Amino acid sequence: MGKIGIFFTLLILAFQASAQQVEVSGYFTQDSAKLGERVGFVLKAKYPEATHVIFPDSAYDFSPLVLLEKKTFISNTQDGITTDSAVYFLSNFSLDPSVFLALPVYELSRYDSITYFTNEAELKLKLTLDSIPEQLVFQENNVYQPLERSFNWLLIGLIAGAVIFIFGILAFVFADRIKAIFKKNREKIRWIQFERKWKKLANLLSQNPNQELADEVIGLWKGYLESLTDQPFQEWTSSEIADALDDREIFKALRSIDMIIYAGREAKTEEATSYLFGIAKATYLNKLNQIGHERATR
Structure with a gap:
């Protein structure tokens, strides 16, 4: 044997020694399973720590079995030997009495890879x-089973269109009444808010008459009257407001509160605030009647 023969012999022996360093095994977690039942296949590999090994993934052809899930575990290395394991959860849809499976493990090298297969499990x-009887026996059942019907989108669309059309006609016919109801409700809410705040401020002013409270009371009253009549109450003087409403008692009531604001005098305000509150309420009621009259004349 020449030097070349000796070289190839040593190379083959080294290759075989390297190949024997990787040990693989595989087995099913149970020996039998029903059709389509989920069953696990355990794949293990032992190899030197420096060796790079990979397991098959979902791209591998497991037929006639179907891969459901792959579960991997953390590698364990002791004394330079690494142990890897994974569980492949499979289902069998073959009607053959038995199916066999052998999975590969790939050792990656710099220029090539080596494949190791487990024994067939x-x-x-x-x-x-257990057996199919020669004569089939059927259970009698005369109960009618309901059939699923497809959703009739055309009918639903026609019904929805008709409902929208009817509501449109009703809105057109009763538009004035709806607007009047909305306006009345809005005025009622404003009145409730004004009444609550007015009584609170008037009570505070009667207990402690001062410029700040007096100015706030007058501002609240003028603002509310302005929202009811659309007239510039906040820009008018007390005499101008009395002339506009044709009521000299309003001038006296406003004047008594103005004296607190401009002259800093203390005065009894219960009578003035009560009279101004009555004017606001009468104007509010007149506004509600006006809204109802406008609807009736259309």
């Missing part, structure tokens, strides 16, 4: 029926 088919 057997999975037997577990039949639900």
Whole structure:
């Protein structure tokens, strides 16, 4: 044997020694399973710590079995030997009495890879029926089963269109009444808010007459009257307001509160605030009647 022969012999022996360093094994977690039942296949590999090994993934062809899930575990290394394991959850849809599976493990090198296969593991088919009788016996059932009907979008669309059309006609016919109801409700809410705030401020002013409270009371009253009549009450003087409403008692009531604001005098305000509140309420009621009259004349 020449030097070249010796070289190739040593190379083959080194290759075989390297190949034997990777040990693989695989087995099913149960020996039989029903058709479509989920069953696990355990794949293990032991190899030197410096060796790079990979397991098959979902791209591998597991037929006639179907891969459902792959579960991997953390590698364990002791004394330079690494142990890897994974569980492949599979289902069998083959009607053969037994199916066999051998999975590969790939050792990656710099320029090539080596494949190691496990021994074939057997999975037997577990039949639900031991045998099929020669004459089939059917259970009598005369109850009618309801059939699923497809959703009639055309009918639903026509119904929805008709409902929208009817509501449109009603809105057109009763538009004035709806607006009047809305206006009345809005005025009622404003009145409730004004009444609550007015009584609170008037009570505080009677207990402690001062310029700040007096100015706030007058501002609240003028603002509310302005919202009811659309007239510039906040820009008018007390005499101008009395002339506009043709009521000299309003001038006296406003004047008594103005004296607190401009002259800093203390005065009894219960009578003035009560009279101004009555004017606001009468104007509010007149506004409600006006809204109803406008609807009736249209």
